[in-house]
Amino acid sequence: xxxxxxxxxxxxxxxxxxxxxxxxxxxxxxxxxxxxxxxxxxxxxxxxxxxxxxxxxxxxxxxxxxxxxxxxxxxxxxxxxxxxxxxxxxxxxxxxxxxxxxxxxxxxxxxxxxxxxxxxxxxxxxxxxxxxxxxxxxxxxxxxxxxxxxxxxxxxxxxxxxxxxxxxxxxxxxxxxxxxxxxxxxxxxxxxxxxxxxxxxxxxxxxxxxxxxxxxxxxxxxxxxxxxxxxxxxxxxxxxxxxxxxxxxxxxxxxxxxxxxxxxxxxxxxxxxxxxxxxxxxxxxxxxxxxxxxxxxxxxxxxxxxxxxxxxxxxxxxxxxxxxxxxxxxxxxxxxxxxxxxxxxxxxxxxxxxxxxxxxxxxxxxxxxxxxxxxxxxxxxxxxxxxxxxxxxxxxxxxxxxxxxxxxxxxxxxxxxxx
Amino acid sequence: xxxxxxxxxxxxxxxxxxxxxxxxxxxxxxxxxxxxxxxxxxxxxxxxxxxxxxxxxxxxxxxxxxxxxxxxxxxxxxxxxxxxxxxxxxxxxxxxxxxxxxxxxxxxxxxxxxxxxxxxxxxxxxxxxxxxxxxxxxxxxxxxxxxxxxxxxxxxxxxxxxxxxxxxxxxxxxxxxxxxxxxxxxxxxxxxxxxxxxxxxxxxxxxxxxxxxxxxxxxxxxxx
Numbered sequence: 001x002x003x004x005x006x007x008x009x010x011x012x013x014x015x016x017x018x019x020x021x022x023x024x025x026x027x028x029x030x031x032x033x034x035x036x037x038x039x040x041x042x043x044x045x046x047x048x049x050x051x052x053x054x055x056x057x058x059x060x061x062x063x064x065x066x067x068x069x070x071x072x073x074x075x076x077x078x079x080x081x082x083x084x085x086x087x088x089x090x091x092x093x094x095x096x097x098x099x100x101x102x103x104x105x106x107x108x109x110x111x112x113x114x115x116x117x118x119x120x121x122x123x124x125x126x127x128x129x130x131x132x133x134x135x136x137x138x139x140x141x142x143x144x145x146x147x148x149x150x151x152x153x154x155x156x157x158x159x160x161x162x163x164x165x166x167x168x169x170x171x172x173x174x175x176x177x178x179x180x181x182x183x184x185x186x187x188x189x190x191x192x193x194x195x196x197x198x199x200x201x202x203x204x205x206x207x208x209x210x211x212x213x214x215x216x217x218x219x220x221x222x223x224x225x226x227x228x229x230x231x232x233x234x235x236x237x238x239x240x241x242x243x244x245x246x247x248x249x250x251x252x253x254x255x256x257x258x259x260x261x262x263x264x265x266x267x268x269x270x271x272x273x274x275x276x277x278x279x280x281x282x283x284x285x286x287x288x289x290x291x292x293x294x295x296x297x298x299x300x301x302x303x304x305x306x307x308x309x310x311x312x313x314x315x316x317x318x319x320x321x322x323x324x325x326x327x328x329x330x331x332x333x334x335x336x337x338x339x340x341x342x343x344x345x346x347x348x349x350x351x352x353x354x355x356x357x358x359x360x361x362x363x364x365x366x367x368x369x370x371x372x373x374x375x376x377x378x379x380x381x382x383x384x385x386x387x388x389x390x391x392x393x394x395x396x397x398x399x400x401x402x403x404x405x406x407x408x409x410x411x412x413x414x415x416x417x418x419x
Numbered sequence: 420x421x422x423x424x425x426x427x428x429x430x431x432x433x434x435x436x437x438x439x440x441x442x443x444x445x446x447x448x449x450x451x452x453x454x455x456x457x458x459x460x461x462x463x464x465x466x467x468x469x470x471x472x473x474x475x476x477x478x479x480x481x482x483x484x485x486x487x488x489x490x491x492x493x494x495x496x497x498x499x500x501x502x503x504x505x506x507x508x509x510x511x512x513x514x515x516x517x518x519x520x521x522x523x524x525x526x527x528x529x530x531x532x533x534x535x536x537x538x539x540x541x542x543x544x545x546x547x548x549x550x551x552x553x554x555x556x557x558x559x560x561x562x563x564x565x566x567x568x569x570x571x572x573x574x575x576x577x578x579x580x581x582x583x584x585x586x587x588x589x590x591x592x593x594x595x596x597x598x599x600x601x602x603x604x605x606x607x608x609x610x611x612x613x614x615x616x617x618x619x620x621x622x623x624x625x626x627x628x629x630x631x632x633x634x635x636x637x638x639x640x641x642x643x
Contacts, residue, residue, distance in 0.1 A: 018584075018634040020483045021558050023614075025641045029570040063572035094570060094613065118617040151573045152606025335577055353577070358643060378573055398574040 028398050030065040031150060033058060034093040038076035039101045050101055050110075050139050056179055057143035057157040061378065062400040063150070067093055076100065080113050088117035095123075097146045107131045108138050114149045124149045136181060156374040156417075161381065162186075162205060163392050163406060164193045164414040173205070173220065174412070178374070180405055187220055195370070196220075196416050197241045205416070206240035206249050217251055217264075230264055231271070239283045240264075243290050250274065250284035250293055261295050263310075275308070275315070285330045285337070286310075287354075294318060294328045294337055294354075305339055307354060320356045327370060331377045331397070332419070338362075338371035338380050338397070349382050351397060362395050363402045372417045373397070381405070381415040479638065480558065484551050487631065491548045549628050557632065560622045569614035571607065571641065578602040578641055583611050585635045591620035602641065611639055 035055055039047040058064040073087040076098040088096050096115040101108060107130045114123045126145055130138035137158065144155030156178060165172045165185075173187035173196060187193075194208040205220045217231030217240050231237045235254035242249055249264045253271070261274040261284045275281040279299030286293055287307075294307040297315065305319040305328045319325035324342040331337065336351045336358075343350070346364040349371050365384035372381045374394075381394050392406040392415045406412035476484070549557070581602035586594040596615050598608050615637075623632045 018636050019554070019558060019561075019632055020636040020638070021480050021562055022477050022580075022638040022640055023562055023565045023569060025569060025571055025639070026566065027642070028572060031570050031572050094617065116613065116616075118613060152604070152609070153573065333574075333576055396574075 028396070028400065030063055031094040032067055032092050033064040033146075034067045034069075034072060034088055034091070034096045035146075036069060036072065036076040036079070036097075037099045037101055040103070043101070043103070046108075046135055047101060050099075050135050050142075053136060053139035053179070054099075054143045054146070057140060057155075058146060060179065060394075060403065061147065061151075061156075062396045063147070063378070064095075067091060079115075080111070083115055083122075085115070085117040085120045088115070093117055095146075095150055099142060104129065107133055108135060110138060110142050112142055112145055114146060136177070140177075140179075151378075153376045153378065156376045156379065159375050160202075160418040161392070161405065162196050162198065162416045162418075163383070163412045164196065166193075166411045166413070173207070174406075175222070178405075178417070183407075186222055187225065193414070195239050195414055198416055198418050199242050200244060200246040200419050202418050206242055206251075208238045208240060208251075217249075230266075230269070235259075241284050241286060243286050244288055245290055250286065252282035252284065252295075261293065274310070277315075283327050285328045287330050288332050288334045292330075292354075294330055296326045296328065305337060305352075307337075318352060318354060318356050321359060329371045329373060329380075331373050332375055333377040336377075336397070338373065340369060340371065349380065349395070351380075360399070362397070362399065363393070370414050372415050374417050375419050379417075381417055383413040383415060476555065480555075484554065487554055488551060494548065549624055549631070553624070554631065557622065557624060561618075561635070564618040564621060565614050565637065568617035569610065569639070571610055573606070575602070575604045575607045575641060578604045578607055580641070581608055581611060581639050583615065583637045583639065585615055585637060587621060587623060587632055587635065589623065589626045589629045589633075591623045593619045593621075599636070602639070607641060 035051070035058070037047050037051045037054075039050075055066050059066050071091050073090070074084065077100075079096065079098045080100060083096070094116070096117055098113050100111040103109075109127060109129045111125070111127050113125045115121070116123050124145070128138060128141050128145065130141070132138075140155075140157040143157040147155035147157070159178045161176050161178055163174050165174050169191065171190045171193035172185040173190065173193060174183065175186040176183040190209045191212075192210040196205045196207040198205055199219075203222055205222060207218055207220055209216055209218055211232075214232065215237045216229050217237045219228045219230060220226070230249070231240070231251060231253065233253050233255035236252060236259055238252045240249045240251040247266055249266065250261055251264065252259050253262045254260070256273070258278060259280045259282055260276065261281045262271045263274050264271050274284075274293065275295070275297070277297065277299050279297050281295050281297045281299075284293045284295045290310065292307050292309055294305055296303050297306050298304075299306075299315075300317070302323045303326050304317055305325050306315040306317050308315040318328070318337060319339065319341065322342045326340050328337050328339045331351070334354075336353055338349060338351045341348050341350045343361055343364055347366070347368045348361050348364040349368055350359055350361045352359045362380065363382070363384070365386075367383075367385040367390065369383050374380070378397055379394050380397050381392055383390050383392050386404070389409055390411050390413045391404050391408065392412045393402045394405050395402040579600070579602055581598060582600040583596060584599050585596045588594045593615060596612055598611070601608050623629055
């Protein structure tokens with residue numbers, strides 16, 4: 001009896017004791033992705049095209065590093081029928097994604113499986129179809145599916161980008177898919193073209209152009225090319241931005257004698273003044289819930305970012321560091337604002353929490369301007385001068401490498417990512 | 420010369436005993452001197468420089484190690500208590516010493532046969548508790564393995580520090596892992612589980628000293 005009690009006393013503390021420690025995130029790391037496609041024998045070109053579109057999408061997000069298929073031990077068919085996870089652990093694949101692509105009567109179908117070799121389980125599988133003969137949209141859908149399964153937020157691979165190209169005195173409005181495909185001029189020969197902003201429905205754009213020497217605010221229909229002026233007051237009419245519900249456009253006007261933020265109601269076609277301060281207020285941006293507007297103001301002597309409720313109230317300062325902070329752009333997930341700032345003596349793109357905390361510098365450069373978020377808030381577009389030519393770059397909102405998205409040697413500025 | 424010596428010899432005869440005493444005394448003095456000198460040498464030899472090891476640990480770890488220390492002293496006291504019947508475990512002294520090398524390469528096979536299996540009797544457990552430093556080393560190895568495989572590949576927004584409980588098998592494999600406190604972002608929580616499964620098998624002490632590592636509570640601190 002004594003022995004039993006003693007042994008119990010000895011074992012209880014041993015069994016209940018637990019080691020406890022903390023693991024710190026040192027940075028951001030891409031997931032190693034093994035990606036592969038199989039098609040019928042006669043569709044080898046389509047297979048290659050499909051493979052590369054998805055690969056390029058996922059790689060460009062910088063959330064994935066794509067493993068070289070030459071290192072694969074198993075083929076897509078065997079992987080999808082009976083996967084041996086050890087084959088994939090050995091090459092360090094964090095994620096295995098395989099697709100079977102085949103033609104249907106009206107288009108294409110992709111059967112996709114996503115596996116985690118370390119947790120040895122099928123994470124998701126889905127059949128994605130396309131009624132079109134064009135593979136590109138289907139491939140972006142597959143990228144979105146893989147991205148969302150692993151990263152947990154919607155993929156942005158079926159989104160589009162607008163930017164402005166200046167040629168002498170004229171400017172064109174350019175349109176392309178987020179991966180640079182389908183590049184085309186959708187609006188030509190504007191006399192100056194500044195700060196285009198997508199309507200939430202993606203059909204039209206609000207922009208700032210000039211007629212003669214007078215600045216004017218217009219909406220531009222992307223399908224019909226119709227231009228409707230909605231703001232042509234004396235003085236400055238600039239930086240229009242749609243509210244998240246698409247009903248209002250906030251812009252900076254100076255007809256009152258001072259540059260203030262005004263809000264235009266597309267339904268009633270009436271303007272109302274939003275800010276009332278002797279400082280210069282410009283570049284408005286809406287919060288995703290439509291309740292706040294952040295803007296640049298010189299009310300404290302230097303350009304700084306403020307936010308103010310649309311319903312009214314006091315403006316709260318957001319940017320707390322540097323003597324120059326402009327061009328705010330509110331993130332779609334709502335908790336950060338991207339803006340242009342001064343880091344030491346360089347202009348930089350940075351993001352900050354809406355309470356001013358967590359300042360994160362992303363990139364510096366000459367004439368760095370116009371940050372614009374991807375619809376899922378994971379990437380930021382901006383323009384920067386590179387060897388004398390302005391180009392549009394993108395960078396993950398959490399850091400990472402900046403990458404040009406517009407062709408080199410062609411002027412590109414004022415990027416806007418579709419919502 | 421030889422004659423001279425022979426002539427002096429009778430004179431020296433009378434000094435013979437004193438001579439012996441004198442020689443003996445000289446020897447004794449010399450020996451004592453050597454002993455004293457060598458003793459003095461050994462005591463006055465400079466101590467080797469103390470080796471100071473500095474380990475960076477968090478407050479939580481420190482608390483944890485203090486608990487482990489306390490537990491060990493309790494166990495020592497218990498071990499000092501009279502044993503009920505020595506005949507219960509007659510083979511305990513025959514157990515060979517552990518030759519565990521914490522820097523040996525990590526086993527990569529899941530069906531690892533434990534070299535120390537079958538020897539985890541109670542006395543062994545008490546007698547071979549890990550020192551604070553050894554525990555710290557195993558924790559550091561686990562920490563490093565998880566840190567290396569923790570891949571955050573997106574902006575996770577505003578989150579709190581999540582807590583995961585990992586139950587290990589004595590071969591270092593993960594028996595179970597569950598989220599005790601979520602970060603508030605389910606995707607970030609998944610990256611933690613992925614990291615833990617990608618980091619196994621963990622380098623753990625041999626079976627006789629494994630017990631403290633069976634249940635592990637791991638806090639994660641994402642970049643803010």
